[in-house]
Amino acid sequence: MSFHEPFHTPFHEPRRDDCPWCGARRLRTRVRTPDPGRRTPGTFAVDECRDCGHTFQNPRLTEEALAARDTRGRPAPSVERVLGARGIRRRHRAAARAMLPYAEPESWLDVGTGHGQFPEIAKEVHAYTSFDGLDATPRVQRARAAGRIEEAHQGLLADPEITGRLRGRYDVVSMVHHLEHSPDPRAELRAALDVLRPGGHLLVEVPDPACAFGTLLGTWWVAYDQPRHLHLMPRRNLVRELQAQGCEVVATDRRAPHIPYDLTGALCLVLARLRARTALTRACAPLLASAAALDIGLAPLLSRTRFSNAYRIIARRPAGSPAASTA
Template identity: 85%
Template sequence: MPSHEQSHEPFHEPRRDDCPWCGARRLRTRVRTPDPARRTPGPFVVDECRDCGHAFQNPRITDRALAVRDARGRPDPSVERVLGARGIRRRHRAAARAMLPYPEPESWLDVGTGHGQFPETAREVHAYTSFDGLDATPRVQRARAAGRIEEAHQGLLTDPEITARLRGRYDVVSMLHHLEHTPDPRAELRAALDVLRPGGHLIVEVPDPGSAFGTLLGTWWVAYDQPRHLHLMPLRNLTRELRAQGCTVVATDRRTPHVPYDLTGALCLVLTRRRAGTTLTRACAPLLATAVALDVGLAPLLSRTRFSNAYRIIVRRPARTSEASPPEASPPEASPPEASPA
């Protein structure tokens, strides 16, 4: 009978002993976790580089497993019901409003758009903008059929054919909780800049691996989201990389991107991993309601501290090839118009 590791070998690449971001070899394990929500082979390990702080799935799942992950697309429905719909429109509206200080875009590509929920909400803020969507799954086609986007592009942004077809078409490219799902975030960023027009803007939102919730909740922190999240990138790493690619960082924000779901998500994971039946789940309903109330009620305070669990960065592609930002300049902390993430 094969061992546990052998039985899961087709789903994992060889374990690496260096950081995929900076190449340093000083790694530590942050969490080791199963994936009962999707019943895919585990356990999954998230390692962290002691030098640059980059956290990543190690060993990474294979391309075959990535295809299975993308086909399934969503977490367990019980978790999704509690976490998925809460505050999505507010967060999407906040991301759209973050672009108001800049020239009104004519064309906008939302990468990892799924069912097109973000473009649908963003159109309320940018009524004269044409929104397109790109996604690896057929959901993007359904988003176009529903009228949430103008054009649907199914595939990967890093596919040379797609990059060539979309090169220089867009004033804005958005990646909202998309980059952490990609095997090569640097390649994804390069492709995003390629499809931007000169002077266009890239807006990225990702989980913050430096959030104190990651330390407090450990394996129960929902932002680890194994096996879907392959990389968790500190803000400083992402800003340095984008500057190295010639961009100007025009705004960062750790406040409004905060997602008030940490305690609720941890409780959902406990119930899911314990294979809680319907009766137990119903019995825990008051506890879930309390967790939701705490997450939402504390959000205005926690989002201003190291408990903030996500951040946003907006960069501008150079209008000319000679334009570049100082490599070590620090961007201002922006405060978008929406005052509270609650």
């Protein structure tokens, strides 16, 4: 299977002329970008709704092509170091600690858990909590085998069979950089509320499409991450959706979830696009180190401004409320 240009490939759905979030027809294209990190052939378009700010892949990959996103191999080494390693323990620990004022959970489901890195680190904060994991790939089974989670559930949370099996089981559901990968974020949110117990909490962290780096860096902004990121949702949209589902939004945060990788990631993507040989990558090592130092050094300031690149929402399902409909 191979990918081609999005406007005449059997691996893309028809292009939308309306926003999948609010239905408005005032769309603009933010970027057309390749995938230099994993070098997937083709170019992918990211559109933005001028009315609500929802940003999405348009046209979207078909179901077959979406499944292939996770089988195309690892990204270029320099990109992987930036996106995967930097500060991941600190960020995961901060997300886990963010739940301390609101819950003493017995049971916790991490959606999009991958290899179970978040539950492994969250256990350091919530030592008496039982963590389960759900992921669309077999990585979740390996996470269970490694002892990072108690139970492994493979598939999509919005699948009625999975939702029905897990209904009302959890005190906390976390989605840490998961919703942007989901074909239907609203369905995922409804399913998350279904598997929460009354009074349970939902923790969501996602990239912020309002981040000024998206405009400044354009194609080279790592949060676009095509073709894997299907939706980038403004904070106000998620807050309103959760409130419409009957939740109380108890906390939002744009500072702690900021990931200091924008400048380094852009440079890594440029090198990957150039298909840089090892010698060139080594020659650029001082430049990469300087970009990394700048990202980290500026993070305390940038996280307080429009350059913050992610946000967190914690919402509470009211005690005694009926399960959300997954229809």
